[in-house]
Amino acid sequence: xxxxxxxxxxxxxxxxxxxxxxxxxxxxxxxxxxxxxxxxxxxxxxxxxxxxxxxxxxxxxxxxxxxxxxxxxxxxxxxxxxxxxxxxxxxxxxxxxxxxxxxxxxxxxxxxxxxxxxxxxxxxxxxxxxxxxxxxxxxxxxxxxxxxxxxxxxxxxxxxxxxxxxxxxxxxxxxxxxxxxxxxxxxxxxxxxxxxxxxxxxxxxxxxxxxxxxxxxxxxxxxxxxxxxxxxxxxxxxxxxxxxxxxxxxxxxxxxxxxxxxxxxxxxxxxxxxxxxxxxxxxxxxxxxxxxxxxxxxxxxxxxxxxxxxxxxxxxxxxxxxxxxxxxxxxxxxxxxxxxxxxxxxxxxxxxxxxxxxxxxxxxxxxxxxxxxxxxxxxxxxxxxxxxxxxxxxxxxxxxxxxxxxxxxxxxxxxxxxxxxxxxxxxxxxxxxxxxxxxxxxxxxxxxxxxxxxxxxxxxxxxxxxx
Numbered sequence: 001x002x003x004x005x006x007x008x009x010x011x012x013x014x015x016x017x018x019x020x021x022x023x024x025x026x027x028x029x030x031x032x033x034x035x036x037x038x039x040x041x042x043x044x045x046x047x048x049x050x051x052x053x054x055x056x057x058x059x060x061x062x063x064x065x066x067x068x069x070x071x072x073x074x075x076x077x078x079x080x081x082x083x084x085x086x087x088x089x090x091x092x093x094x095x096x097x098x099x100x101x102x103x104x105x106x107x108x109x110x111x112x113x114x115x116x117x118x119x120x121x122x123x124x125x126x127x128x129x130x131x132x133x134x135x136x137x138x139x140x141x142x143x144x145x146x147x148x149x150x151x152x153x154x155x156x157x158x159x160x161x162x163x164x165x166x167x168x169x170x171x172x173x174x175x176x177x178x179x180x181x182x183x184x185x186x187x188x189x190x191x192x193x194x195x196x197x198x199x200x201x202x203x204x205x206x207x208x209x210x211x212x213x214x215x216x217x218x219x220x221x222x223x224x225x226x227x228x229x230x231x232x233x234x235x236x237x238x239x240x241x242x243x244x245x246x247x248x249x250x251x252x253x254x255x256x257x258x259x260x261x262x263x264x265x266x267x268x269x270x271x272x273x274x275x276x277x278x279x280x281x282x283x284x285x286x287x288x289x290x291x292x293x294x295x296x297x298x299x300x301x302x303x304x305x306x307x308x309x310x311x312x313x314x315x316x317x318x319x320x321x322x323x324x325x326x327x328x329x330x331x332x333x334x335x336x337x338x339x340x341x342x343x344x345x346x347x348x349x350x351x352x353x354x355x356x357x358x359x360x361x362x363x364x365x366x367x368x369x370x371x372x373x374x375x376x377x378x379x380x381x382x383x384x385x386x387x388x389x390x391x392x393x394x395x396x397x398x399x400x401x402x403x404x405x406x407x408x409x410x411x412x413x414x415x416x417x418x419x420x421x422x423x424x425x426x427x428x429x430x431x432x433x434x435x436x437x438x439x440x441x442x443x444x445x446x447x448x449x450x451x452x453x454x455x456x457x458x459x460x461x462x463x464x465x466x467x
Contacts, residue, residue: 172229200244207232213228218256279397291413322371329361333365389436419433
């Protein structure tokens with residue numbers, strides 16, 4: 001036993017010597033680094049041990065809490081409750097007495113609503129729905145024509161008239177009935193018939209509470225379906241078909257429009273009483289306080305403005321010579337025109353319609369037109385056309401609005417234009433007229449669209465598109 005202890009001690013002494021030798025061989029720097037690593041390892045071991053102890057303690061708490069709750073959940077007690085006393089149910093009413101009573105059946109009335117076809121609305125005008133608004137038309141552009149406080153929208157109808165869209169309760173359609181609408185390159189009778197059919201289609205789709213009117217015009221003459229707006233009842237729809245059917249349906253009566261409208265008001269504008277073309281029926285529609293106006297026309301038209309800048313005169317002898325030459329050219333043109341219509345009749349085609357006879361002679365027949373004698377300027381009043389033709393027109397419509405809409409506190413109407421052009425005409429042709437129509441539509445919050453002639457009408461009839 002003593003020998004073994006001495007042996008172990010000798011081994012320890014040898015190990016210590018070896019460690020000291022090894023440390024001396026490494027040098028002082030390596031020994032310091034080794035000591036640092038040893039300290040770090042000891043600190044890490046201590047930290048791991050502490051975390052293990054914390055985790056063990058927390059886990060034991062969770063297990064204890066779960067087991068305690070489970071035991072408590074299944075613990076129950078038997079509680080004895082007193083039973084309620086049983087009582088006999090007593091009915092407050094005796095059955096025998098009820099059987100003795102004799103109830104007589106009561107007679108009640110029932111109201112039955114008639115169907116939509118058993119009655120029609122009377123031809124009366126709906127009351128105006130007013131609102132407070134101040135300022136000129138330019139201050140009201142952002143408002144809708146029927147967006148009025150308290151509006152009931154009883155007869156509001158959405159309209160799509162050849163691409164111009166709007167909605168309202170009082171709608172007027174205006175149709176140009178001049179010979180210019182019936183020219184071959186614009187579709188002639190086919191175009192005009194489709195336009196009338198479109199108006200019937202839109203009126204037939206209106207609710208009975210919607211008020212409407214239809215007007216046709218040619219130059220200074222305006223004919224109206226009714227003197228005032230009427231509701232879109234079935235009776236008025238049928239009457240409209242009878243009234244509108246003969247308009248430009250007979251070649252011998254193209255452009256013939258009855259002069260059934262004369263304004264009872266005077267407007268102090270540059271145009272004044274010289275209103276004509278589409279402006280005259282628009283004025284009539286505004287006098288009826290329409291909220292939406294749709295115009296199908298073949299041009300803007302000329303609206304002369306009077307000014308005192310002198311007139312013109314011509315030499316009467318030279319004028320007589322000029323008229324004789326012009327009559328000879330007219331005779332040649334008339335013979336050519338009659339010959340063409342006879343050829344059309346043999347083929348079963350409708351006759352040719354000419355709007356501007358001078359353009360027909362000069363450009364289509366290539367006839368040489370005589371030059372008029374020079375003019376001699378004199379004093380007095382004359383008539384001129386405005387460089388901006390839409391300006392006096394808009395000023396005139398503003399005056400009509402002031403007189404008929406402003407006292408009733410109504411919005412100005414939306415004025416929409418559909419411009420009928422020839423199938424081979426570009427949109428830049430007649431630029432002044434296009435700009436004038438578009439600016440007038442913009443001034444009254446309306447839409448502006450082009451409608452091409454025969455080819456467009458053929459496609460619309462063939463495919464039945466919604467224009």
